[in-house]
Amino acid sequence: xxxxxxxxxxxxxxxxxxxxxxxxxxxxxxxxxxxxxxxxxxxxxxxxxxxxxxxxxxxxxxxxxxxxxxxxxxxxxxxxxxxxxxxxxxxxxxxxxxxxxxxxxxxxxxxxxxxxxxxxxxxxxxxxxxxxxxxxxxxxxxxxxxxxxxxxxxxxxxxxxxxxxxxxxxxxxxxxxxxxxxxxxxxxxxxxxxxxxxxxxxxxxxxxxxxxxxxxxxxxxxxxxxxxxxxxxxxxxxxxxxxxxxxxxxxxxxxxxxxxxxxxxxxxxxxxxxxxxxxxxxxxxxxxxxxxxxxxxxxxxxxxxxxxxxxxxxxxxxxxxxxxxxxxxxxxxxxxxxxxxxxxxxxxxxxxxxxxxxxxxxxxxxxxxxxxxxxxxxxxxxxxxxxxx
Ligand code: DNO
Numbered sequence: 001x002x003x004x005x006x007x008x009x010x011x012x013x014x015x016x017x018x019x020x021x022x023x024x025x026x027x028x029x030x031x032x033x034x035x036x037x038x039x040x041x042x043x044x045x046x047x048x049x050x051x052x053x054x055x056x057x058x059x060x061x062x063x064x065x066x067x068x069x070x071x072x073x074x075x076x077x078x079x080x081x082x083x084x085x086x087x088x089x090x091x092x093x094x095x096x097x098x099x100x101x102x103x104x105x106x107x108x109x110x111x112x113x114x115x116x117x118x119x120x121x122x123x124x125x126x127x128x129x130x131x132x133x134x135x136x137x138x139x140x141x142x143x144x145x146x147x148x149x150x151x152x153x154x155x156x157x158x159x160x161x162x163x164x165x166x167x168x169x170x171x172x173x174x175x176x177x178x179x180x181x182x183x184x185x186x187x188x189x190x191x192x193x194x195x196x197x198x199x200x201x202x203x204x205x206x207x208x209x210x211x212x213x214x215x216x217x218x219x220x221x222x223x224x225x226x227x228x229x230x231x232x233x234x235x236x237x238x239x240x241x242x243x244x245x246x247x248x249x250x251x252x253x254x255x256x257x258x259x260x261x262x263x264x265x266x267x268x269x270x271x272x273x274x275x276x277x278x279x280x281x282x283x284x285x286x287x288x289x290x291x292x293x294x295x296x297x298x299x300x301x302x303x304x305x306x307x308x309x310x311x312x313x314x315x316x317x318x319x320x321x322x323x324x325x326x327x328x329x330x331x332x333x334x335x336x337x338x339x340x341x342x343x344x345x346x347x348x349x350x351x352x353x354x355x356x357x358x359x360x361x362x363x364x365x366x367x368x369x370x371x372x373x374x375x376x377x378x379x380x381x382x383x384x385x386x387x388x389x
Contacts (some may be wrong), residue, residue, distance in 0.1 A: 003331055003381040004300065005342040007031050008370060011185060013053070016359060019058035020141040025371040026378060028057045029063030031104075031346055033339045039188050039337035040071035040084045040148060041194055043091040048098045058313040063096050063344045066104035066272075067112075067236070069188055070201070075109055076206060078218055079215050085218065089225045096229035102298050102344065103226075104272045106236040106325070107215045108198045108205070111180075111185035113239040113277075118179055118363045119352070120314055127352040129364055130314040131240060139180055139291035140245060143173060144193060146200065157310065179209040179259045185362040207300050212259065215250060226268040232298040235260060239277040241284070242311065253281065254289050261296050270296035273332075276303030276348050279323040280313050287327045294335040302329070302377055304322055315364070318373040319380065329377065330384050347373030 022030065025204040034043050034051060055062045068091055096105065106112060109125070116139070120130035142147040161196045168176070177263030182336060184189030191199060206214075219233075226233050239251035250256055259272055271293065279285040290297065304321035307313040319325050334342045349365040350356075350369025361367065 001337055001385050003028050003378065003385065004098060004332060004336060004343060004345040004372060006378060007065060007344045007346045009066065009346055009365060010055075011035060011362055011365065013054065015365075015368075017365065019060060020057065021367050021371075023059055023388055025367070025374055027346075029315070029344055030059060030207040030380060031066045031344070033065055033069075033186075034064065035185075039069040040087060041092055043068070043086045045094045045097060046204050048094055052098055061337060062098075063098055064102040064104055065100050066299075068092075068095075068103050068105050069185060070105050070107060072110065072202075074218055074251070075107060075211065075214055076202060078202070078250075079218065085221050089222055092222060093232050096231050101230055102234060103241050104234045104236055104299055106238075107211070107218075107251060108249070109203055109211065109239050109279050110191075110196070110245075111205075113184055114180060114244065115184065115363070116179060118183065119223050122351070125357075126369075127357065128235060128315045129349065130388055131312060133311045134160040134164045135176060136180070136244065138165035138168070139176055141165075144197065144245075146197070146245065148246065149223065152243075164255075164339060165194055172353045185365065200247070203247055206248060208250060208385065211248040212250045212384050215260065216263050219260075219291075223264055223266045223269055227247055227266060228312075230266050231268055233299040234272040236272040236301075237274050237277040239274070239280075240311070240313070241277055241281050252278075254284060254292070257289065257293050257296075259370070261293060267295070269299040272299045272301060273297045274301035274303070274348060275323045275325070275328055276301060276315065278323075280305050280307050280311075282307070282322075286324060287331050290328065290331040290335060294331075297332075297335065297343070300332060300343060300345035302345055303348035317349065317351065318347060326378065326384075329380050333381065333384055345377070 006027045008027040009031045054269045073081045078378045102165045115129045116132045116135035117130040137153045142165045163366045201308035238252045243249045304316045305313040306316040306321040350365035350373045353368045356366035
């Protein structure tokens with residue numbers, strides 16, 4: 001048995017965490033995207049080649065493209081979505097021609113992942129990402145003032161949200177706004193309050209079934225291209241894995257995974273197994289999901305969260321929190337045995353530790369926190385692989 005391929009996300013030449021840092025952390029693979037290309041445009045062969053050269057010159061390999069963002073118009077099947085799908089197909093081909101065969105994407109409406117606090121301090125002085133329902137509800141009901149927002153939350157959360165909101169200074173309101181709408185890397189798009197409201201309005205007639213069908217139709221088009229080019233598509237789960245802002249969510253549970261994989265049946269149609277996102281729901285039994293859908297796991301994000309019963313969670317250490325990491329990693333290593341290639345994993349996010357606390361890095365993507373996460377996970381893999389030695 002071998003370890004999984006150890007990778008780290010890199011946000012490109014402007015990332016304060018360098019390729020050399022990542023190599024020193026012990027990763028051999030890079031997960032990245034051409035973040036500078038606007039959503040919907042083709043990633044040309046040249047642009048891919050140039051980025052790949054930088055990675056290889058640093059002694060690393062470009063293992064996964066994360067993400068090739070799906071344009072909002074494709075999710076809504078509106079405007080020139082057909083042209084945008086053609087662009088997506090071309091990007092798949094171009095990546096494959098440069099040897100990049102795994103593509104991570106998501107189908108979350110408007111926003112990618114969401115947190116309400118980027119610097120939640122833990123008792124030991126480290127900082128981490130946090131998601132609080134009262135903050136989300138405060139933003140939704142009292143800052144955005146979305147029509148009907150109050151119906152989205154139980155009374156006790158609304159009550160907490162109101163008290164929380166009343167306690168915020170003007171600066172804190174601004175901070176919450178930008179944390180939710182404009183601060184997390186990867187989505188490539190930030191919104192002002194007005195833009196966000198407009199974007200929400202565009203989803204008024206899109207319910208869960210419609211969004212599910214839009215994904216299905218998108219996959220109908222891109223899977224044949226993935227198959228022809230030996231590319232493995234890996235949809236990322238919703239983060240958090242439940243509806244927010246009244247928007248439909250279609251990749252949050254084991255049932256969603258089952259539907260997505262069966263409606264477009266192909267070995268190239270797969271998932272990013274993200275323990276941090278899925279693990280926020282108690283009903284997502286992570287080891288069971290690997291057992292059932294392992295053949296379609298093309299990429300792994302390992303991270304843990306500590307959740308409560310109200311939907312709040314913070315990002316715990318990689319071997320702490322609610323994710324049964326030992327069982328998960330053991331199952332993944334077994335899964336890998338049945339394949340002839342290594343499964344790429346990355347320590348998803350990291351806390352801000354030591355030097356991280358004094359520098360500005362992409363939220364969730366500091367150097368030392370992820371180095372620690374990767375080291376712990378590597379140790380865990382090593383232990384499991386040598387259990388009977
Ligand atoms: C957050 C990430 C997400 C992820 C996308 C995949 O840290 O896991 O931004 O990359 O949802 O498309």
